[in-house]
Amino acid sequence: MFPLPKNKVKIIKSLCKGCGYCIEFCPKNVFERSTELNEKGVTLPEIVRGDECISCGLCVMLCPDFAITMEENPDE
Amino acid sequence: MTEQIDYYLEDYLRMDRLPHIWCAGCGLGIILKSYVQALYELEYDLDKIVTVSGIGCAGRASGYVNTDAFHTTHGRALPFATGISTSNTDIKPVVISGDGDLFAIGGNHLIHAARRNINMLVICSNNFNYGMTGAQYGPTTPRDMRTPTSPYGNIENPFNLVSLVSSAGATMVSRWTVFHVNQLKNSIKKGLTKNGFSFIEVLSPCTTGYGRLNKMSPIDMMRDLRDTCKIRKVHPTEATIEPGKEVIIGDFVDIEKPTYADVLDQLTRRSTE
Numbered sequence: 613m614f615p616l617p618k619n620k621v622k623i624i625k626s627l628c629k630g631c632g633y634c635i636e637f638c639p640k641n642v643f644e645r646s647t648e649l650n651e652k653g654v655t656l657p658e659i660v661r662g663d664e665c666i667s668c669g670l671c672v673m674l675c676p677d678f679a680i681t682m683e684e685n686p687d688e
Numbered sequence: 689m690t691e692q693i694d695y696y697l698e699d700y701l702r703m704d705r706l707p708h709i710w711c712a713g714c715g716l717g718i719i720l721k722s723y724v725q726a727l728y729e730l731e732y733d734l735d736k737i738v739t740v741s742g743i744g745c746a747g748r749a750s751g752y753v754n755t756d757a758f759h760t761t762h763g764r765a766l767p768f769a770t771g772i773s774t775s776n777t778d779i780k781p782v783v784i785s786g787d788g789d790l791f792a793i794g795g796n797h798l799i800h801a802a803r804r805n806i807n808m809l810v811i812c813s814n815n816f817n818y819g820m821t822g823a824q825y826g827p828t829t830p831r832d833m834r835t836p837t838s839p840y841g842n843i844e845n846p847f848n849l850v851s852l853v854s855s856a857g858a859t860m861v862s863r864w865t866v867f868h869v870n871q872l873k874n875s876i877k878k879g880l881t882k883n884g885f886s887f888i889e890v891l892s893p894c895t896t897g898y899g900r901l902n903k904m905s906p907i908d909m910m911r912d913l914r915d916t917c918k919i920r921k922v923h924p925t926e927a928t929i930e931p932g933k934e935v936i937i938g939d940f941v942d943i944e945k946p947t948y949a950d951v952l953d954q955l956t957r958r959s960t961e
Contacts, residue, residue, distance in 0.1 A: 624693055627706055631713035631895075636907050637867075654712075673725065673869040676717025677707055681695055 619667040619682040621659055627679035630654040634671040634680060640664045643671070700724045700734070700754050708752055710745060713906030715866035715892025719813055720749050722869055723784065726876040727755075737880075738781045740769045742789035745820045746813045749784040763794030766801045769808050777949045780809065780880065787814040787828045791847055795827075802856035802885050804948045809879040809886045814849060815894035823897025830931050834901045849889045851924040854941045859884030861924065861941040865891040865913040868937065875939070884947050891917070891935070 621642065628650060635643040635657050642665050646658035671680045693703050701724060710716050727737070740758040741750040742765035750757035760768045769781035783790075790798050790812050801808070817835050818824045825835040825842050828849065832841040854861045860882055864872040872890060879886035893899060893909035904912065919938045927936040 624695065627693065629707065629712035631906050633713065633907070633910060637910070670869070673721060673873070674718060674867075676710065676714055676721070677712075678695060678697070678701065678717070678721065 624679045711896045713895040718866040722873045742785040744786040746786040766797040783810045788818045799856040802858040807947045813892045815892045817898045819894045853887045854924045860886035863889040867913040
């Protein structure tokens with residue numbers, strides 16, 4: 613296995629508009645639609661398979677609402 | 689929004705203005721993100737850049753970036769950018785605008801800015817309709833597509849933007865989609881560092897207007913961009929957009945020519961000697 617840079621995906625809930633691009637286009641299917649709502653009534657995505665994230669950054673680039681960011685994983 | 693948002697591009701964006709006004713799934717957010725990411729990766733001096741935008745949904749882009757910005761009159765983003773570029777040659781104007789603003793009302797300004805080879809980067813968001821006014825058909829709507837003003841299908845031929853701009857004399861012409869974000873970001877980086885008229889057409893989904901009328905959800909439109917767009921090296925005249933056929937994307941033109949500012953500088957020196 614390659615030593616991949618392990619970053620953690622984080623969703624900024626107040627900016628999400630619920631388009632679902634992160635759920636659809638993540639190559640590792642890290643996201644899934646949750647039942648949680650934000651203050652605007654948007655059904656938010658949630659991170660269910662965070663361990664499988666390869667830190668490709670596609671969700672960060674594809675999110676039209678600047679609502680996904682990467683932060684360094686403190687466990688690594 | 690009173691809460692402090694921790695985002696890695698907060699030096700390049702006006703975080704107090706977010707969330708932006710664009711619809712859920714709109715490609716303009718991805719275009720703005722690619723532009724801001726390119727500035728972030730190049731560590732571009734924000735005092736040496738001006739973001740100019742026209743009218744329309746894409747016109748709002750200048751309000752969200754932390755550079756100097758112009759929100760100009762309809763179709764006249766390029767004349768403003770021409771003035772910036774020729775009056776201060778240190779500053780690079782970046783025009784982010786829609787197809788209706790750049791090619792319908794501002795079409796003449798665009799071909800003449802390309803002909804003069806003015807040093808600027810033009811990012812054109814092509815969403816195939818006039819999104820803000822209610823998704824009417826425009827000069828880029830492909831044949832047979834439905835809009836509120838063409839409910840039985842559009843009968844007009846659309847512009848081939850890359851062919852139009854390259855024949856007008858642009859030094860860099862590319863076409864990408866909002867699905868090809870990394871290629872788009874690299875193209876923007878190349879356009880920011882290039883001295884000359886650079887044009888990037890970005891195919892972008894209009895989810896609320898065009899998508900709803902043509903029975904496509906935001907995800908369907910993105911899948912469509914992923915499946916129908918192919919990267920090929922062809923002549924710009926062959927890169928037409930027709931429904932049911934593959935759309936050719938990629939870099940079309942990359943040449944070097946003296947810019948308007950260079951030629952003007954030479955003329956000024958020659959005449960004052």
